[in-house]
Amino acid sequence: MRSDSESAWEQREFEASCPHPKGSGSVDLLYAVRHGQSTANVAFATNTPFESDDMSIALTDLGKRQATAVGRWFAAVDSDQLPDLVLCSPYLRAVQTWQLAERELRAANRDLPCHHIDQRLYDRHRGEFNHLAPVVVRERFPEEPAKEARDPLGYRPPGGESFRDVADRLRGVVADLAADHRHRRVLIVAHDAIVLFLRQLLENLTDTAVLALAEAGLAGNGSITSWQRTADGYHLLAYDQRTHLPPA
Secondary structure, three states, rough: OHHHHHHHHHHHHHHHHOOOOOOOOOOOOOEEOOOOOOOHHHHHOOOOOOOOOHHHEEEEHHHHHHHHHHHHHHHOOHHOOOOOOOEOOOOOHHHHHHHHHHHHHHHOOOOOOOEEEEEOOOOOOHHHHOOHHHHHHHHHHHHHHHHHHHHOOOOOOOOOOOOHHHHHHHHHHHHHHHHHOOOOEEEEOOOOHHHHHHHHHHHHOOHHHHHHHHHOOOOOOEEEEEEEEEEEEEEEEEEEOOOOOOOO
């Protein structure tokens, strides 16, 4: 991971190059897209080992088609719904998702948003379990699932993060959105845990509600979640929207 000083430097460089003037308005519309299917997603489903460097995990062919479909969806929206800022996870699978989506915007001759890699949007770091499927963790470390069951949001795998840690670093992102007066419509391209805890922070959901959402199923690959800002905060417009996606 980058240091805080490096991230702050990148933020200053981005702000200096952003063409949108200060005072353009507040963030009224917020989108969150989970990256397209990755090689790790396939490995998890088949309980096979995969790339241990989480940042280097790439999209599958299906994931690339999903990312392209995301771009076509955005290319078709009205101008007052098109993002003018994209915040992207530093992980390769998220970066590839945005690059393929952006290509569709270019092909449709749509205005392109500012683009910034936000180091706070990385996936939940699973520490020593990063390259292990859940079934393998249960077999090799039988004591760990019991620890997680006792505190699903606070549990940290060895050397890793808890879900509360993810929420904590997202608080800075949400605070920056609240203070942003250059962009009206923001797209976040990241991971299922990021989408889930954005929901908690933006909608003031309880831990119980978050766990119920996770139990029902996390945001799918290439899905779109959206919120509209109101006088009372952000109102959910759609969660885990997948109607734009190609068949698997």
